[in-house]
Amino acid sequence: MVRGKTQLKRIENTTSRQVTFSKRRSGLLKKAFELSVLCDAEVALIVFSPKGKLYEFSSSSINKTIERYVNNDKSLGRFNRKIPDQQTTEHLKEEVSTMTRKLELLEDSKRKLLGQGLESSTFDELQLVEEQLHRSLSNIRAKKSQLVREQIAHLKEKEKFLMKENADLRKRCEVLPLTLTTVPGEKEGNERRIMEVETELFIGPPVRKRSH
Incomplete structure (x- = not known):
């Protein structure tokens, strides 16, 4: 079966175009490698895919090969450089x-x-400066108000947290049991319940009662 000759024109089908690019690119890189080995030639090959992906081959250093090309091309060296x-x-x-x-x-x-x-400055320039100052002042006041609101919200959250802690402490104090204390000289089992009693304590000389 005779293989048909491929027409040299752009392949319209996207999938076929990508497959052909991959195959021909591999073949081109292989040919460049074979040329550099068989003929001891300095070869540099650069290929960009339709999507911009770079493929390159160099028998030595691609930068040195490009530099050598620029130095040896007289027209490029005299004008374009x-x-x-x-x-x-x-x-x-x-x-x-x-x-x-x-x-x-x-x-x-x-x-x-x-x-x-x-x-x-002209009148229009001064008016423009005044408008800029008004806008700046409005932005500054808006930012200041925002910071004040944020601080107030933070303080309110802190107040709620402290009130909750205070309520928890009150509940703990209400459920604390009475302390049982053994008085010296008492037998075991005869503990006395000690309760705190508030008393008025006055320090100073005794006050004499006035006689009527």
Whole structure:
């Protein structure tokens, strides 16, 4: 049976495309390995899947092979290697300039919020600063009210806990039994129940009764 020739065009079926990619990728990596071994060649292979997954092979070091390629390609070495450096430098300069302007605006806004440097400000600028201060004050008051509510709720929880502990202690005191004490000289079994009795105790000279 003669095998049909595969047309070189994109495979529309997703499953078939993934299967073909896996098979051909393995074959390509195998061919690269065989070429490096049989011919003692320096081979570097980089493949990205449709989903962005990286597959690579290198007979030595892929970074060194790429560096060698860049150094040996005259057109790439003379032009393309210099252009990214220039573009990067210009881009960094623009970023520094933009950040400097933003920093100056922030410093100016900060001074105005503190009531400084208002001499050259217009009426609209002063009104904008006033609105910003009102918004900041509203946010500060809202945050303060929230903290106060949280503290009150915490104190209420603590109060409930202490009241519960107090109630538990009262119940324990009510169920405590009377203490049995043996008085010296008494026989065993003749313990006396000692109860605490409140008495008024006065320390000082005796008070004489007045005669009528």
